[in-house]
Amino acid sequence: MTTTGTEPLLRVQNVKKHFPVRSSSLFNRDKLFLKAVDDVSLEVYPGETLGLVGETGCGKSTLARCVTRLYDLTAGTVEFGGQDISTMSRGELRPVRREMQMIFQDPYGSLNPRRRVGSIIGDAFQIHKIDDSKGQKRRVQELMELVGLNPEHYNRFPAEFSGGQRQRIGVARALALKPKLIVCDEPVSALDVSIQAQVINLLDDLQKEFGLTYIFISHDLSVVRHVSDRIAVMYLGKVVETAPSEELFEVSRHPYTRSLLSALPPADPDAAEQRERIVLVGDIPSPIFPPEGCRFHTRCPKARLDCAEHVPPTVPAFDDPPDHVMACLHPLKQDDELSDFTPEVADSEILVEATLQDAIEEPKP
Amino acid sequence: MALLEVDDLHVRFNTDDGVVNAVRGVSFEVEQGKTLGIVGESGSGKSVSTQTITGLTRGAKVEGTARFDGMDLLQATSEELRAVRGIKIGMIFQDPLTSLHPAYRVGWQIEEMIRAHKKDVSKAQARARAVELLGLVGIPNAKTRVDDYPHQFSGGMRQRVMIAMAMALNPALLIADEPTTALDVTVQAQVLDVMRRLQEEFGTAIVLITHDLGVIAEMADDVIVMYAGRVMEQASRRDIFYANHHPYTEGLLASLPARNSSGGRLLPIHGSPPSMINPPKGCPFAARCPYVFDRCIEEAPPLEEVFGNESHRSACWLSGQKSEREADRERVRAALLEAEKMEGIA
Numbered sequence: 233m234t235t236t237g238t239e240p241l242l243r244v245q246n247v248k249k250h251f252p253v254r255s256s257s258l259f260n261r262d263k264l265f266l267k268a269v270d271d272v273s274l275e276v277y278p279g280e281t282l283g284l285v286g287e288t289g290c291g292k293s294t295l296a297r298c299v300t301r302l303y304d305l306t307a308g309t310v311e312f313g314g315q316d317i318s319t320m321s322r323g324e325l326r327p328v329r330r331e332m333q334m335i336f337q338d339p340y341g342s343l344n345p346r347r348r349v350g351s352i353i354g355d356a357f358q359i360h361k362i363d364d365s366k367g368q369k370r371r372v373q374e375l376m377e378l379v380g381l382n383p384e385h386y387n388r389f390p391a392e393f394s395g396g397q398r399q400r401i402g403v404a405r406a407l408a409l410k411p412k413l414i415v416c417d418e419p420v421s422a423l424d425v426s427i428q429a430q431v432i433n434l435l436d437d438l439q440k441e442f443g444l445t446y447i448f449i450s451h452d453l454s455v456v457r458h459v460s461d462r463i464a465v466m467y468l469g470k471v472v473e474t475a476p477s478e479e480l481f482e483v484s485r486h487p488y489t490r491s492l493l494s495a496l497p498p499a500d501p502d503a504a505e506q507r508e509r510i511v512l513v514g515d516i517p518s519p520i521f522p523p524e525g526c527r528f529h530t531r532c533p534k535a536r537l538d539c540a541e542h543v544p545p546t547v548p549a550f551d552d553p554p555d556h557v558m559a560c561l562h563p564l565k566q567d568d569e570l571s572d573f574t575p576e577v578a579d580s581e582i583l584v585e586a587t588l589q590d591a592i593e594e595p596k597p
Numbered sequence: 598m599a600l601l602e603v604d605d606l607h608v609r610f611n612t613d614d615g616v617v618n619a620v621r622g623v624s625f626e627v628e629q630g631k632t633l634g635i636v637g638e639s640g641s642g643k644s645v646s647t648q649t650i651t652g653l654t655r656g657a658k659v660e661g662t663a664r665f666d667g668m669d670l671l672q673a674t675s676e677e678l679r680a681v682r683g684i685k686i687g688m689i690f691q692d693p694l695t696s697l698h699p700a701y702r703v704g705w706q707i708e709e710m711i712r713a714h715k716k717d718v719s720k721a722q723a724r725a726r727a728v729e730l731l732g733l734v735g736i737p738n739a740k741t742r743v744d745d746y747p748h749q750f751s752g753g754m755r756q757r758v759m760i761a762m763a764m765a766l767n768p769a770l771l772i773a774d775e776p777t778t779a780l781d782v783t784v785q786a787q788v789l790d791v792m793r794r795l796q797e798e799f800g801t802a803i804v805l806i807t808h809d810l811g812v813i814a815e816m817a818d819d820v821i822v823m824y825a826g827r828v829m830e831q832a833s834r835r836d837i838f839y840a841n842h843h844p845y846t847e848g849l850l851a852s853l854p855a856r857n858s859s860g861g862r863l864l865p866i867h868g869s870p871p872s873m874i875n876p877p878k879g880c881p882f883a884a885r886c887p888y889v890f891d892r893c894i895e896e897a898p899p900l901e902e903v904f905g906n907e908s909h910r911s912a913c914w915l916s917g918q919k920s921e922r923e924a925d926r927e928r929v930r931a932a933l934l935e936a937e938k939m940e941g942i943a
Contacts (some may be wrong), residue, residue: 287781287782287783287784288752288781394869395639396869397869424638424639424808425638425808425810425849425852425853426638426848426849426852426865426866427638427865427869428852428865429852429853429854429863429864429865429866430865430867432854432863433862433863433865436862451781451782453782454811454853454854454855455854457854457855458854458855458863459854491783492782492783494786495782495783495785495786496782496811496855497785497786497789497809497811497812497814497815498811498814498855499810499811499813499814499838499850499853499855500814500838500855501814501815501834501835501838501839503814504811504814504815509786511783511786511787511790512783512786512787514737515751515753515754515784516751581737584737585735585737
């Protein structure tokens, strides 16, 4: 997918979302903020799939909810189809919502168990006052057929469907108003692999047929790699690297991207034995008190003194193409192995762990 | 003799909708110091099998034998089982938050577990052991963390606490039921690392239940593939990935996005698993199998040796000769491609 020359469908600029949290100390009355998304900029072009990966708590779902304006933004702007939607009121948003829809992770929790499938999918027509009830039924049945459900099951309840079929209901509901953008938040994570493949193929077909644009959020890297044209990697509220999918897997520049990719066990015993496994030390830091400078510096094997002081700018590394950008002061060369480096920052968890390991006595059997 | 020998295990549950045949004739062996991977989709009976062995499926109708350390676990009284669980067989589960008591400090929970089984261990000794165990599973600052509550640990750290508890009395067998499913990949890597290290150090046998073929490829020595309460295929890790026989195993691998990097279409397995209330009389996979023929629908295939390889068994009526099986593969692949093309034209 070439992105040069075309206008982005969605432009996210310096978006921040901070949630107020109660201060833990009685005497410290300062308001604390959980910085779920902190200064994120990215673009999504028409017809492409942008993958958003990262671990629990990195802010990927919050970002999705900011982009669709389910949350109000703390700062920054979101432009959709050239229109700034970041400060629109609910009423102003209504026509925009027709064009951007969401699919959620949990096919059990996201469908009302007491309502029939036909009315769940038909809701959108009701809300936006499209067509009379007879026309609606026909449209809903067309949608059901489109996503591979039997239109005769119009009057069934969600409980009568399997997990994979429920996710198809979610897809049909999102498609009802012929949106331009669909934000898929972990759409296949709750499904078994064989069913997962069915839903991924369905999303793929629909994209080709209707020229849809997807933002595809997942923690499963192999799924994201398969569906995405470009991938953005998030860590602790920030995007650390963005690149075309294959390029990201071949030449990742950011040490976090590299460790994330290396942690994925390939379903292939030979590859499992050969790969360089980087086991990250420690836990993801608190988003209430994120580390200064580069947020990954406390766990980064390549952290240098300046990493703890300066927030790295998002730029191409070395002579990378302009669509491959990353935020690291000391990006990795292709043949660099992370295990060859030792951190030089004082607050590195790697160094703390190393001293601890030395201190542990030989365990008694 | 293997450490654990399960033979012809059947588990049935009575429910309002009828009798659910969750496990239907499962047999496997676990060797000392080895890892047996059990892979399968939701409802394949992989968890029920191991939970039954350790006596955790109350109210189930159980048949078969499970020989462990000279006794049949399925015939054992609850007293006898209690003496095995925790001491000789350690267990860890998917969700470490619900497996730990939220209102007790983790150190206390580990001490309690040690002292419940070993009456002669003093409180101080148990506490020292708890600290040692937490250090062993890689929890930094074990000495102070021992007094923390479960909610003060992250998901990965909690799973380490669970491993520490399961390993407290040096069990010969560790049953890990989806131990990393709730964890992020980088944390999963840490936890798998801990399990591998402990296995090397103490020679513990592991039964690893998972739906993730990546975890299997990394951890298992031998693998059984389960579907609809039966073992479909049983082989060494390499054979499962590179020389599998059963169409279900083949289908599972083909539907993985990782096996089929960016672009191209995935090859899903069509349809969904059968109901276990009225399981089909033939092969349970027949309805979804691209190789299906008349006999599959009429008669369930037994788990038999294939490819002239003693350790490789498959429950499928397709030929056990390598060359013939390859020919079948070619035939079906061509048919599938043709069907795909027709669909494209229509």
